[in-house]
Amino acid sequence: MPSSVLQPLPLQESIHHFPVMTSIGTGYDLSNSVFSPDGRNFQVEYATKAVENGGTAIGIRCKDGVVLAVEKLIGSKLLVLGSNKRIASVDSHIGIACSGLIPDARHFTSRARSEASNWRKLYRSPIPISSMADAMGGYAQAYTLYSSVRPFGVTAIIGGMDEAGGPGLWMVEPSGVGWGYFGAATGRGRQAAKAELEKLPLPNITVEEAVRQAARIIYFAHDDNSKDKDFELEMTWVRLEKGSAEDAAVKGWGKHEEVPKELVAEAERLAKESMEGGGDEEMEE
Amino acid sequence: MNHLPEAWGRPRNDVYGTYDASYLQSSMPNQHTQSPIVTGTSVVALKFNGGVVIAADNLASYGSLARFTNVERLKQVGTHTVVGAGGDISDMQYLHEKLLDSLIIKEEYQNDGHHLRASHIYRYLSKVLYQRRCKFDPLWNTLLVAGWDDGKPFLASADLLGTTFSAPALATGFGAHLAVPLLRRVCPDEAAVENITREQAVDTIEECMKVLFYRDARSLSKYSLAIITGKDVEGAAECEAKNQSWKFAEGIRGYGTQVV
Numbered sequence: 001m002p003s004s005v006l007q008p009l010p011l012q013e014s015i016h017h018f019p020v021m022t023s024i025g026t027g028y029d030l031s032n033s034v035f036s037p038d039g040r041n042f043q044v045e046y047a048t049k050a051v052e053n054g055g056t057a058i059g060i061r062c063k064d065g066v067v068l069a070v071e072k073l074i075g076s077k078l079l080v081l082g083s084n085k086r087i088a089s090v091d092s093h094i095g096i097a098c099s100g101l102i103p104d105a106r107h108f109t110s111r112a113r114s115e116a117s118n119w120r121k122l123y124r125s126p127i128p129i130s131s132m133a134d135a136m137g138g139y140a141q142a143y144t145l146y147s148s149v150r151p152f153g154v155t156a157i158i159g160g161m162d163e164a165g166g167p168g169l170w171m172v173e174p175s176g177v178g179w180g181y182f183g184a185a186t187g188r189g190r191q192a193a194k195a196e197l198e199k200l201p202l203p204n205i206t207v208e209e210a211v212r213q214a215a216r217i218i219y220f221a222h223d224d225n226s227k228d229k230d231f232e233l234e235m236t237w238v239r240l241e242k243g244s245a246e247d248a249a250v251k252g253w254g255k256h257e258e259v260p261k262e263l264v265a266e267a268e269r270l271a272k273e274s275m276e277g278g279g280d281e282e283m284e285e
Numbered sequence: 286m287n288h289l290p291e292a293w294g295r296p297r298n299d300v301y302g303t304y305d306a307s308y309l310q311s312s313m314p315n316q317h318t319q320s321p322i323v324t325g326t327s328v329v330a331l332k333f334n335g336g337v338v339i340a341a342d343n344l345a346s347y348g349s350l351a352r353f354t355n356v357e358r359l360k361q362v363g364t365h366t367v368v369g370a371g372g373d374i375s376d377m378q379y380l381h382e383k384l385l386d387s388l389i390i391k392e393e394y395q396n397d398g399h400h401l402r403a404s405h406i407y408r409y410l411s412k413v414l415y416q417r418r419c420k421f422d423p424l425w426n427t428l429l430v431a432g433w434d435d436g437k438p439f440l441a442s443a444d445l446l447g448t449t450f451s452a453p454a455l456a457t458g459f460g461a462h463l464a465v466p467l468l469r470r471v472c473p474d475e476a477a478v479e480n481i482t483r484e485q486a487v488d489t490i491e492e493c494m495k496v497l498f499y500r501d502a503r504s505l506s507k508y509s510l511a512i513i514t515g516k517d518v519e520g521a522a523e524c525e526a527k528n529q530s531w532k533f534a535e536g537i538r539g540y541g542t543q544v545v
Binding site: 088113121124258 | 382386390394396
């Protein structure tokens with residue numbers, strides 16, 4: 001039994017055990033919750049990198065509702081069309097579209113569902129969108145506090161309608177930061193999508209118009225960033241005055257549901273037309 | 286062992302020592318078994334050839350006080366189901382507003398085109414009721430679940446004990462005594478359902494609600510009625526027990542010998 005193990009190292013040796021570190025790749029990015037000398041958490045920034053590789057997701061806040069759309073990249077022709085949904089419902093009035101690591105997104109929405117359910121149990125009403133964004137921001141942020149967990153590899157766009165605030169659109173990032181937006185975009189094509197969103201007269205457009213614009217923006221962003229890959233467009237909305245029979249729980253409010261197929265098909269047709277008209281230098285067959 | 290009931294089933298003191306009965310005299314009140322406080326009375330329902338009619342009045346009694354006169358006891362769940370509840374109103378609110386709402390929300394998360402049908406909701410409710418009574422903490426209700434299920438009318442009952450049964454004509458509480466005989470005149474068995482029209486069914490239920498208002502001291506003339514068909518659920522919230530007959534009362538004098 002070597003007793004030297006218990007003895008402290010000579011002082012000088014312990015001071016210079018690690019080299020002096022300043023930036024990336026120098027030891028401050030190895031563990032979550034570690035501040036670098038300039039006050040950054042590199043692990044969170046790496047998580048953001050994971051998001052930047054995901055399919056583009058956008059959200060549009062309109063005067064009468066919210067539209068969510070994702071570019072679902074198709075890895076194989078063997079996948080059933082319309083399967084593997086990427087936009088999830090939370091309660092009946094909120095939709096969450098995520099970009100990044102899909103399992104992280106599933107866990108994130110599962111947490112959002114229990115937040116909504118707990119809210120209902122306590123307050124007997126659907127959770128307001130801002131409260132949901134707040135709760136989920138807090139949850140994501142908790143995953144930046146400990147070295148025993150890793151940050152979420154997702155950026156979530158949370159959209160819905162509530163009684164007090166009307167349409168609400170929020171985006172929560174891996175750091176836990178979350179803001180309300182008129183239009184939000186994340187994933188690989190976010191730059192192109194943001195540029196297009198900024199051109200829209202938000203939030204004064206209708207959900208129908210937003211559906212057309214969302215389809216166009218997803219097609220545009222796809223063309224810009226991952227043209228060689230196949231993709232499927234997935235779109236949902238939450239709109240006022242559209243109570244379906246299943247919507248007994250929240251009468252008179254918006255219900256998060258898929259955009260009707262005919263409307264999506266129409267929007268996709270227009271999107272393809274605008275691509276052909278606008279980008280003739282990159283001709284397709 | 287002797288003939289006195291208190292000794293039955295007890296180990297003999299001379300063999301096992303004195304029975305420790307201390308736990309029977311707890312200083313704390315019993316926290317589980319409750320009794321109903323604010324209550325709703327009968328729910329009545331009848332199948333017809335294309336759906337089900339279900340009705341319940343809008344009264345919530347506080348003992349013999351008619352405390353709340355605008356309480357909806359029928360609840361639409363999903364697209365083709367109505368759950369009617371008698372018994373304790375707070376437990377009814379728990380079932381209607383907490384359990385069933387969250388059940389539907391969770392079902393819709395699957396987003397697979399399937400929706401809960403009446404038989405699924407009925408199975409769920411009866412399991413909840415039975416589980417609660419097994420914890421000696423029952424939900425003090427009798428429920429009728431009416432709906433359109435798999436191309437057929439669906440009607441079944443479940444109560445605070447978890448007892449379940451089904452019939453083409455059902456009524457809870459006082460209705461089991463007063464309405465069921467009237468309903469069975471129209472609908473003696475499952476085969477008769479084919480010959481009952483929607484109008485006939487509604488008329489019969491209206492007649493039952495009137496008789497119940499005549500004879501049930503915890504009932505109200507104002508009631509809700511719902512008709513579930515293959516197409517949808519139609520609700521009528523402000524029904525009134527009509528065509529009541531009180532004229533004969535003028536002729537009744539005293540209790541025997543009185544003539545004026």
